[in-house]
Amino acid sequence: MKKLYALLALSAVAQAGLAADIIGNPKAAPAKIEMCIGCHGIPGYKATFPEVYQVPLIGGQSAKYLEAALNAYKKGDRKHPSMNGIAASLSDQDIADVAAYYSQQTRK
């Protein structure tokens, strides 16, 4: 009986681990980045309000930062109409995949 409890406890821990960690798959990203490349894929592309600025470079950025930023747009901690709309349309898995894809880009 003790062994059974131990086994149950272990499997619960393992499941919690699985549920908490969504692993980004860069290979799943190409179908999900269409909304990104219209701005972030164009050299010199600028947003114009309230400041005029080039949209950020996201290639080679930390995956966990990209996830945090997208989640902040999704939650509304960052207020930016276009990014709020785009982030809201992404699932947690989509966000992880897109973040993994851009973080793996290098200068070569």
Added chain:
Amino acid sequence: MKERAMKKTIIAVVLGVVAMHANARGNIANGEALAKKYACASCHGADYNKGIDPTYPKLAGQHADYLLHALQTYKRGGTKPYGRNNAIMVGMVAPLSDRDMADIAAYLHSLPSTLVLKR
């Protein structure tokens, strides 16, 4: 004599344009001093290419105008349009003037970067 005066004028004009350019884009040297003063590297990493936590962005080589915009969003804070709510950054930008933020942005942009623009 005339030629010499002309040369001096040209040099003065060139220097003036360079200075204005630096002014419009932020002063890198002052930005470096401010980044040291406010210890930006203590979170964003010594070379600004790797934060001490993976959820912190790489800043080296990022577009200066975007960095300035980002700093301004923290200054606006989490309740205003085009603002950002962030427990750490909202506090960090509080003492910074617009000039300070432009200088810091110029400095960070000038650093060797691993960021890329690809599809």
